Amino acid sequence: MMYDVHEPRVLIVGGGLVGLTAALFLRYHGVPSLLVERRATTSPQPKARRINIRTMELFDQIGIGETVLDAARDLSAHQAMAAGPTLARATRLPFTLPGGMPDWAAITPSTACLCAQDLLEPTLRTLATERGCDIRFGVECTEFTQDTTGVTATLRSADGDPRRMRVSYLIAADGAASPIRERLGITRSGRGTLGRAVNVYFHAELSNLVRGREFNLCQIENDRAPGAFMSVDGARRWIFSTSHDIDRPVRDWPRALRIAIGEPDVDLEVVSVLPWEPGMFVADRYRDGRIFLAGDAAHVMPPYAAAGANTGIHDVHNLAWKLAAVLRGAAGPGLLDTYHTERHPVGWFTADQSSVRTADLRTLAHRSTDGTPLADPIAMILGQRYPSGAFIDDDSPHTLTHLDLTGQPGTRVPHLPLPDGRSTLDLPGPGFALLTGPQADHWQLSKRLPDALRETGCAATPPDASSTERRADHRIPPRPRTYVHTLDEKWCVAAGITRSGALLLRPDQIVAWRTPTAPADPATALDSALDRILAEPQKR
Template sequence: MMYDVHEQRVLVVGGGLAGLCAALFLRRHGVEVTLVERRTTTSPQPKARRINIRTMELFRQLGIADEVLEAARDLASYQFMAAGPTLAEAERLPFTLPGGLPDWDAITPATACLCAQDLLEPVLRDRAEARGAEVRFGVELIDFHDGDTGVEATLRTADGTVQRLHADYLIAADGSGSPIRERLGISRSGRGTLGRAVNVYFRAELAELVRGREFNLCQIENSSAPGAFASIDGSSRWIFSSATGLDRAADEWPDVLRTAIGDPTAEIEIMSVMPWEPGMFVADTYRRDHIFLAGDAAHVMPPFAAAGANTGIEDAHNLAWKLAHVLHGSADPALLDTYQSERHPVGWFIADQSSIRTTDLRTMNRESTDATPLADPLALILGNRYPTGAFVDDGSAHTMDHLDITGQPGTRLPHAYLTPGRSTLDLIGIDFALLIGPSGAGWRTAAAGTPSVSVHDIPETYCKTVDLTPEGALLVRPDQIVAWRAPQLPADPAGALRTALALSLGRAAHPRQPWRSGEPASPAASPR
């Protein structure tokens, strides 16, 4: 047994979607990062597939959106829902949203896609390695100690070599059963287990059968074989999910699948049979001193809103810029407290909304299982507002009944094309951005002495979108969240900007936060 000691700024434990994205976001900000994953390869299971428009916006910011879309090309036409007594008889369901279909170009520059996790993870791993992250699969965290100067981690490689690594911070992206969360004694709350189901992953050549009726999910309304098919590659790989036959042996499934397919001669190869329990479990705190939970380690939710992986990736996006600014010395360590105050309420709300959505594809966007009001699906993806955190709240109104983002601090910057193919979101780099109206020249002088702020002109039409006068300005964080809104040019714009920036970087006094001392955090409030 051999011991080595390595210095590293951030250690990410877990090589799934949240962990790999955390490494990518950190490298974008110039932070040294090591990622360890006890598995020797990326996931062999398709698992998560729906990559929503917000996640694709983040991939666009990373410059990898085209690579993700290329990995997703086989399912490019498989965006629909379908239902019927068998796969052979199923018909596509009309795609509707509660408020009607939007003008997609008016709300996002990105395109959502279906990309199975076993195809997406290799793309993320390759990009993380190419951009300087130390990615080490086949390496397990076997012990850690959180001290005054960071985390001392003990790692073991597949050949039994033991290494020690010091990191300023550790991101636990080690899955729903998170050994790190368990070791820290962090409890979870939520609706708990919501039932039982089984996923049957199989191969069958069904592309011709569904041609012209391609689907993302197909609901089988058949009492002999109820469930739903999910397309993995649109050709030969599929998942059948059912709440019946939970204890059925693997060799019994082909006949059931043929019944659900509607073809008694279909050749079927069972890849795996995995019982699972949908449920809602949200960690009561996302932080314990130098250790942060992200992804499934922080929140487990049913797949009914296709939000779990996307929410985990947004966790990493929120945390990365904050760690970077603290490590680079441009922010106070108190900024890291806002990871809890921002992401915990949103994680809770999305997990709860996922839990109340019915599994019936015909009614899932209209009815909840217990009469709890449903957030608008677009609002759930793009429209969450942080209740408190690293921004200056202006008391403006906000709703989740529809997509309501008009420059309110704590919300994602509204998208608009400034020139063909260039979005307002593309203005946001690794520093804060000050977006100024056409009569706001005084802001340039105000920002001249602030090297961590870039200044960009916005047209008067966009000023109206975000409730600014032509002399107003928006301060936007590196994660594309509005930090401060100044509707007009104040008497002392430089002083106002300095104050807003200080508040957004944790330099103002913060009340004592319970998660710093190990006390449980209070239950999350829903985003406003």
Template sequence: MYNVHMMYGVHAPRVLIIGGGLVGLCAALFLRQHEVEVTLVERRATTSPQPKARRINLRTMELFRQLGIADQVFDAARDLANHQAMAAGPTLAEAERLPVMFPGGMPDWDAITPAGACLCAQDLLEPVLREIAEARGADIRFGVELMDFREHHGRGDTAHTNDLPSAPRDGGPGIRAIVRTAGGAMDTLDADYLIAADGANSPIRERLGITRGGRGTLGSAVNVYFRADLGELVRGREFNLCQIENDRVPGAFASVDGTRRWIFTSGVGVDRPARDWPEALRVAIGVPDIDIEVLSVLPWEPGMFVADTFRSGRVFLAGDAAHVMPPFAAAGANTGIEDAHNLAWKLARVLRGSADPALLDTYHSERHPVGWFIADQSSIRTLSLRTMTRESTDGTPLADPIALILGNRYPAGAFIDDASAHTMTRLDTSGQPGTRMPHAFANPGRSTLDLIGNEYVLLTGPAGGAWRAAAARAGIDSYEIDENYCVTAGLTASGALLIRPDQIVAWRAPELPADPAAALRTTLELIDRARARHRLPS
């Protein structure tokens, strides 16, 4: 039986996050952007000491831009600002840069996104996110471990789990959690909802009995994190990843800071003792007398495991707790951050009473199929940097790599489906409901994505004065877009796009209806009541 100290009060969180990695910290930031009270609990004493994830993709940087923190992230990523290329060769000393390999050629980045991707090691990025989250009012508690939790259903709920007190803070339904502080004391935390961002081996997912599907384990590998002065060796050939193509020590080097910190990944020598890795690394580097300090050796198993449901009552799975995928598409952490972004605005609207709680069901209906697709695409990419954007391991068609980042479409959820066509063979963001809104620069440095804040926004064509009047009556912001954007988004000059707070198209009206105010009002009601998968009546 737990001896707990009751922690009630006006500052009790509306949302409790378990896990202080990239996904958990971003969830806290997104929720605070919506002014939701949030507490994050992480059993580790500090942020990650391991570099782990490094690629922060275009979509994640768009989300950081929406938060207003892109500059801080780029600053943390400055050491690898010039390390975007890929390289390959028999040793690091002999490797040469590979040509850029996008299936359709080099994209016009300004036409695609206002953001830029970056490389930022997780051990550098997490402290930045933590500091910003705390400055914005998130209650971040490292060195605190979740011991138990239960969902309670309001007044009269007398069930117990391990003798947890069952009375909620206000008599309503919610989550009660028991946590152990760094000093060993047990405390109680009450919240309305819980986000499980507690990793691939999620105890919360296991506790809830949520099963997983997918391709399973895809082999074995080892990451060797080491320190060596390779800055001069790679000067002029700076890289993100460098593939080593020899029979003795095949694998790939990843830059952590571009000079002294590196990771070597291999599917060979997984059981090699740490003491033998310096000599093996010298072979892969091609310099026999270089000083090497091995910092850690971590065997791991790439694999695809996707939870069968991302929601159980008031608990939501996010990040690796929801979907584990190989790192071959550099998509794991980025997909988890998008999970949190999708969920945050929905929780905010439900908590303030603007939407029916059924809106939260669309978290699973939207993120599960996308998480599955990205995990599967990550699983079928070849390990060769020379072919990974062109060939799959089993013949499954590959999505365009830019489309995989920016062009996913939700099959059902909090939007009005219009049955329009969509493809993943190229980036296709042309105003289809369920996709990220089209980007265009409205004026220098300002994107259409920058128009989206915490509420719905209506984008109207030049002949959309009646739309703007309807938006004002509905209490939402509206902006006029030019005819070029209308063409991109599949609108006439009198049409409109309704955009959700997560920059996803919620509804497309190609032209002005007879009663735009009624159409907009009906649309907002359908979405907030989670009935948006049905089409509007004509």
């Protein structure tokens, strides 16, 4: 065996949506990583398709949102739900939310989309490679050990000798069965298995049949072949999902599909038949020393609006800036404990909410299977609040019965369009940002303030990269030069501060600290807040 000469700081095991986005987020923060995936290529199955608003906000932050939207163009008109006795006779359902339809432009600058996983994964892989990420498919992590200073992993390719490498940390994004989680002995809790189902992926030219009634999901309401159709490209690629007669032989599925379609002579080809079991299984620990679980390795949940995939992407967005800060020496190692503290409650709540949503598209957002109160769907995506973690709580109220983002620490910063066309969401990252009210002279005049913020910011390229490499790496957004942003009174009202107050934003757009009015010594107060947030001892 041999050691790599140029060793990355983080090893990512798993090349699905979560692993690939982990590599991209780490690259954004200047952390070199290596991703290994035992499969030879990305997933051939459409699987998850919904890319929610919060995920698109994160993609926009690192500059890949437009590329993802371009990959999703085939389904751009297929956002509706439909239902009927057959696909041919189905009609669109009115789209309603418990609290009514929001003003989307007022709550987010980003746009959700539908993009089949077998299109999104190659897109992310290409983006990661273009940005300098080390992505290796056909390579398996066969062994790993950890100690107080790092992780030693053994990697094996199909046609090569085992190779041992040393990294600082490991991210396990290796799926629901997660060999890494099992090896660590991390148990899981939750509602368990919730039934059985099957997804039939097939090809059939149905664009003429659905024209004018384009849909994301179409519920089939008959006794012979009940289930739901999912659009993969809106024309020829489709998935039929059902929990009815799931053990029928593969040869019998074309007949069942034609009954559900309502066209007995339609020409179709069954590509695959995949039985699966919806369920809720959440890891009891997201961290074991220097190893972190993310995505399905950390939480398995029913496929309500692709909540599992999106939540996994949010996991690694939370983790990436923390790893970067610790690796740069800008934060204490205790900051990494907040990954579990913050993400485990969100993973549990999202998995539980997904588990009690009915399968009936007519009541999906309005009724639970067992009487569990349902969170507002938009609040579930954008409005969750961490109960504790890398922020300073101010005991302000918060609810998930509607979208409640008013600057509470532990929540995503409220979106407010800025005069230059940006959003308040664009101000943090890769470092921290301080947003102040218009009476901000005392903040701006503090010479120590920019230094305090700069210490916590993360370079866009690795700290040891040469100046030539930094100049050549034009695809990575540059480190921001402005750390303090003065906003107007409208912002103050939205953020719960006075004209002299301020919000400190983490690199992941989460409010870390709120001071409704200016402290007597702003620089000292900010330094103290940063020390607490970044798990560092008081140094000043």
